[in-house]
Amino acid sequence: MLIFLFSMVLALTVFMIFFAVIRKVILPQTSVRQRIFALDQNNAPVPGTTVVKTDGQRKIREIPFMERVVKPAGEHIADTISHMAPKQVLALIEKRLVMAGKAHECTAPQFMVIILIGALSMWFITFTFVGDGNYILIQKVVFLLLGGILGGMMPVACLNTMVQNRQAEIARQLPEVLDLLCVSVQAGLSFDAALSKITDRMKGALISECKRLQEDIRMGMVRRTAMKNLASRCDVQDVSLFMTSVIQAERLGTSMSKTLKNQADNIRERRRQYVKAEAMRAPVKIVFPLVLFIFPALFVVTLVPTLLFLMRNM
Structure with a gap:
C-alpha cells in the first residue's frame, strides 16, 4: 500500500x-x-506571381522542433x-x-x-x-x-x-611556448610581437588562453589584470609563476629576455622533475594490472600442462 x-x-x-x-x-x-x-496564410502569394525568399526568413513549420x-x-x-x-x-x-x-x-x-x-x-x-x-x-x-x-x-x-586533462595539456605545452618566447625576444621582438607570432602558428589550450589575453589587452584591459586573469583561468602553478615573473619584470624594468630565459630553464627543470616522479610511480601502478591480468595467465601457462599430465597418469 x-x-x-x-x-x-x-x-x-x-x-x-x-x-x-x-x-x-x-x-x-x-x-x-x-x-x-x-498571417502567413493571409499573406499568401497570388497564383502566377514569384516570391523572393531571403535566407534570414523561415516559416514556423521549417524551424526544427529543438x-x-x-x-x-x-x-x-x-x-x-x-x-x-x-x-x-x-x-x-x-x-x-x-x-x-x-x-x-x-x-x-x-x-x-x-x-x-x-x-x-x-x-x-x-x-x-x-x-x-x-x-x-x-x-x-x-x-x-x-x-x-x-x-x-x-x-x-x-x-x-x-x-584535469586541460591543465595537464597546458603544463605540457608551457615549456615549449616559453622556449619560443625566449628565442623570439632574444632575436629582437617585443613580448607582444613574439606572443602574436606563437599564437598564429600554434594550437592548444595554452595558445587559446594566450589569444584571449591578447584580446583582453586590445579591448583596453590593463596588462597586469589580463595576465592575472589568464593565471586564474588556467589554475596551473607553472603558469602562475610565469605570469608573476613577467608582471614583476615589467614593473621593475628588468630585462625581459633574461626573465624569460630564467623562467624557461626553471619550468623546463620542474617539468623534468615531474616526469621523473611519474616514472618512479610506474612500478607501483603496474602492480594491480600485473596481479589481475598477467599472473593468472602465467599460472595457466605453467601449471595447467603439469596438472593435466598428473591427472592422466593417476
Whole structure:
C-alpha cells in the first residue's frame, strides 16, 4: 500500500512539473505560432506571381522542433534555476567551466539543468529496477536516493576530468611556448610581437588562453589584470609563476629576455622533475594490472600442462 501511494505521489509530481512547463513555455509559443501561421496564410502569394525568399526568413513549420520547443524550455528552466540556486554554487560552476574551456558552450544554469536531468534519469532507471524487487520500503528509498545522487554527480565528474586533462595539456605545452618566447625576444621582438607570432602558428589550450589575453589587452584591459586573469583561468602553478615573473619584470624594468630565459630553464627543470616522479610511480601502478591480468595467465601457462599430465597418469 505504501509503495502504491509513493508511486501515485511521484507520478502526480512529475505530471505537475510537465504541466507547468507546457503551460509556461509551450502553450504561449503554440498560440504565437498559430497567429503567425494565420498571417502567413493571409499573406499568401497570388497564383502566377514569384516570391523572393531571403535566407534570414523561415516559416514556423521549417524551424526544427529543438529550436521551437526544447531549447526555449531548457532556457526557461535554466533561468529559473539561476534565480533559485545559491550564487556561490553558480560562481563555482562558472569557474570550473572556464577552467575546462567550456564557458562559451555552456553556462552555469545550463550545467545545473544537465545535473538535474542526470539525477532524474538515474533516479528513473533505479526506480524501474528496484520498484518490482523484493525490498522493503526503506531499502527502496535508499536505492532511489543513491541513484539520484550518482546521476547528479556524473556530469560533475566529467567536468572535473575535463579540467584535469586541460591543465595537464597546458603544463605540457608551457615549456615549449616559453622556449619560443625566449628565442623570439632574444632575436629582437617585443613580448607582444613574439606572443602574436606563437599564437598564429600554434594550437592548444595554452595558445587559446594566450589569444584571449591578447584580446583582453586590445579591448583596453590593463596588462597586469589580463595576465592575472589568464593565471586564474588556467589554475596551473607553472603558469602562475610565469605570469608573476613577467608582471614583476615589467614593473621593475628588468630585462625581459633574461626573465624569460630564467623562467624557461626553471619550468623546463620542474617539468623534468615531474616526469621523473611519474616514472618512479610506474612500478607501483603496474602492480594491480600485473596481479589481475598477467599472473593468472602465467599460472595457466605453467601449471595447467603439469596438472593435466598428473591427472592422466593417476
